[in-house]
Amino acid sequence: MTTQQPQRIAVTGATGNIGTATVRALAAAPEVAAITGIERRPAGVPPPKTEYVAADVARDDLTPLLRDADTVVHLAWLFQPTHRPDVTWEANVLGSLRLFEAAAAAGVSTLVVASSVGAYSPAADDSPVSEDWPTHGWPGAAYPREKAYVERCLDSFERAHPEIRVVRVRPGFVFQRAASTEQRRLFAGPFVPGSLVRPGLVHFLPDIPGLRFQVVHANDLADAMRRCVLRPVSGAFNIAADPPVDPRLLARLLRARLVPVPAGLLKPALTAAWRMHLLPATPGLFETVLRLPTMDTARARSELDWRPDWSAAETMEEFLRGLRHGEGADTPPLAPDEHRRHEIATGVGQRP
Structure with missing residues (x-):
């Protein structure tokens, strides 16, 4: 059962991969009256009911932006620069803390936060874990460390503010066609041409023992976010499509041959690159993926009535198609390469 009173929603990270899909889903809901999209570099035409506001969660005064909001959806997250963990810590951890405090000061009633499968502690086997699995992350990489620390901050926030409904959404890896080029930039870098990632051109893929990860299409995650906003639920929800992606599935999509490669052989090469x-992604992130548990999504299916429209294979296929065609969108985070190169050259939107 959804709430009846029209809501005003503030969304951080509104123009990114998860943000664009979430804002679209919220804007389409009749229960939502207005959306404030908070973004460091707002650009493009906002969806209906939506206004973009320029603000940095790590530096700007956020309380005035949240005063009229019933719900805050926190999606802002900085993946780069991986060589400057102090910068990502300031944006992701300290920025989250500042936002939580501003939400409480503004008197919002609901806080929905995008956490991650990366917040979970490693599992001993492939048995699916529910939302009560420990969220201590993996200490070998900044991403899981920061996600786990934000979870601890939320623990303290909930104790200090029992009047605020808090929801944590823990998705697998999130893909959509429009974000393919951005994700290539973030994790593979400029030396991996997306145009070559097509069936028949990739002849071999490494078959790495233990490599498997869960994915979800951005639109399916946005649907879960919308349900968390509009339903009187609290706590954590695992969000992922079936089945987990492994080298066998990727090889089938690319019509490639699997070649056994021990994980220990890849780490020195990744470290050197x-x-x-x-390579922008740290070797620690690769090690994190090898240790991720498989999530059980039963709670989202039962309490949110959530079902993904996209299977894992369909999600990966669309992502690969986007890579081949250099897909993007008209927001700074999702801009195609030629637009992003212009931003870098002119210094537009760069954090000092």
């Missing part, structure tokens, strides 16, 4: 700034 990262240190030479050839």
